[in-house]
Amino acid sequence: MSKILTSIKRHFRFFIIGFFVLYFFLGIFIFRHYGISWDESTSRDNGLIVYQYITGQNSNLLTYRDRDYGTAFELPLVMIEKETNVTSSLQIYYLRHLLTFLFFFVGVVFFYKIALGRFGPGIAFLGVIFLVLSPRIFADSFYNTKDIGLLSGMIIAVFTLLSFTKKPSFTHVVFHSVACAFVVDIRLSALIILPITCGFFITDTFLLSARHLWRFRIVMLSLFLVLFFGFAVLFWPYLWNNPMGNFMIAFSNFSHFLRLGDTVFYLGNYIPDKYVPWHYPLVWIGVSTPLPYFTLFLLGVGFTVHKLSRNIFGFYKKNREGLIFLTWFFGPLIMVIGLNSTLYDGWRQLYFIYPAFLLVALIGLEGLLSYTKKRYLLKIVVLVVGIVSILNVLRFMTLNHPYQNLYFNELAGGLENAKQQFDLDYWGLTFREGLEHIASNDNSKTIPVFFAHGHKRNIDILPNDDKKRFVVVDSPQDAKYILSNYRWYKDRNNYRWDEYLYTTPHPKFYSVTVDGVEVMTVFKPAGGTL
Structure with a gap:
């Protein structure tokens, strides 16, 4: 048995590579299966207006209704569209779906690298399985350029954050500033990466680093902020003629987005989008996330809070990544609730915190495996329940392809009951x-x-x-x-x-x-x- 386990560990890297290859080709095979989502044409228009502006074709961007939208991801999509001479609407949307999936695929790779640095290959791989087998995320990864683009960009930014805070070299400063500027220029909700970076970098400086290095680290942090603002302006043409003024306009509009002006169907009632109750995102997370992941997330929060309460400084030194994950998840959630930000179409505007949700769930899984290490019967029960639950998620995704975006878990009482309580195909993909x-x-x-x-x-x-x-x-x-x-x-x-x-x-x-x-x-x- 020990020889078998040793062989598995030795070849596990090839297994991981094989999985990513299969997942890549799965995406290549099915990206044409999805319809057009409600926002796709508008998102493309946003990128097209900016493309015409930076190529000198016109200055319509300056008076365009949605000129304050970040286009860091939309602009490259249009540029590739133009470079490949794609002209038919069908091929344009196929190209966009392919590129959106490829960016998400890159995000999944970086997610694995983040998890690998904290948990090791086995649990990190399970984290990738959780991310890929998240029905709504899986479907959106082909057509949702805004929310999945933000999610993927945030994963990369957090990866560079971990590298930068551990070893603030000039290379890491540049990579992190570029990653942060890019994701913020997709959507301003990613600004949470700045206080996370500054907060943990400064804390690391005085708790984990040699004292004589603090001046160097402060210089590196200052350089990061300067480069971030420079790249943020560079990647967002709307800011070019008035960086601070236009940024403040964009931030104000983002904080209380009121352009939709419609109602959302929530808990069986139609509510104006600007009056959705504070618990709207919490309930949506609860009913649209697979229950095994949700359960592990709660365990992860519990384990982390318990250890943190026993020894704050000792816990920080050993588990700072866990605190970063919790801040990544709860920070934006608290801000959205506190600022009474406008939400609609489920919690998709907060999808960028979902990788953090899964990383905290992996902490829960790690703690659960530790707790059941010598409790063999309990371990078997946990494994069987977990495997059956995840296979049930896979069953839904397979049988209902390409409508994984309509997934609800058992807490919603089945899709028939969910239809009486929540919006279903708000994207219009069917x-x-x-x-x-x-x-x-x-x-x-x-x-x-x-x-x-x-x-x-x-x-x-x-x-x-x-x-x-x-x-x-x-x-x-x-x-x-x-x-x-x-x-x-x-x-x-x-x-x-x-x-x-x-x-x-x-x-x-x-x-x-x-x-x-x-x-x-x-x-x-x-x-x-x-």
Whole structure:
């Protein structure tokens, strides 16, 4: 047995490499399976406006409605699009989905490196499994450039943070300042990386370093801040003509984002997005995260707080990474709740704290393994329950591909109950399947369709010959087909046509179901156009 274990340990690195290779090719194989999310066209427009500005084509950025959006990730996507001469809408979105996945893949690699430095290869690999087998994150990693771009960038920034605080060389200063500037220029919520960097760097200086090095370390920290601000301006063209003034405008708008002006469906009620209760992100985290990870996270918090209360300074010296992970998770969460920031569409704006959530969960796993080390029966029970639970997550992801973004755990009471409590397909990704079914079953040269509620650009994910046949109309009465993802379907105060759409019986032409629950329906009104 010992020889077998020794052989496994010796070859474990190749196993890890093999896993990443398989995961890479899985992404390459399935990136074309996903539809267009609600924000994708707008996100591309944001990058396109900046691209036109920096290439001297026009100065529309200066008056553009969303000019204060960070485009550190969107701009490279557009630049690659232009360099590869991709012109059809289908190929443009395929390219974006591929590049978004590749950036997330890089983030997963850096996540493994962070976990490896704290836990060792076995637990670090389980952390990667947890991250990849997080249904909502998995799906979003192909089309959600904003939130997954931020998540991936934050992982890289924390990795460079750990390197910088341990060994503040000039190389580490440059890498960390670039990583921080890049992620902050994706979305300003990543600014949390600055107080984390400064706080832990200064604490390390006076607790862990030789006293004669404090001047050198303070110089390195000052250099980091200078380089960070320089790179932040460089990566964000909106700041070029007025760095401080435009930054303050962007920060003010970010703190209380009010441009959506819609309602969210939360705990069975429609609530204006600016009035969502403080517990909104907490409940969403609770019902949309796989229960095994959530349980381990709670254990990780408990183990950390218990050890911290016994010996603060001793714990810091041995477990500073754990405190960084906790600060990474709870810092933004407390700020969002304290500032009453506008949230909608679940907790996706906070996805960048999810890697920290999993790293704390790994602390819980480490503590649980230690506790059950000599309790063999308990260890077997824990392993069986854990494996079965994770396999159940994998089952959902496989059977309901490509709609992993509609995952809810057992606390939500099943997807049918979740449908009565929370927004489901707020991205509108299911519309693609409905459109494809219409296109393959209707040979009409012109097909008027109405989305309730979707974006007119949903047809951009279709092959050009099919796309040309669809005409998106503004009224369900003018449509041959009505596609509904059931968003806001009970909120009749906002949309005058809801009564026609949902109270008048219309024949169902096609439905998309997830776990047996209808999440998108194509209606074909008897008196429809044509």
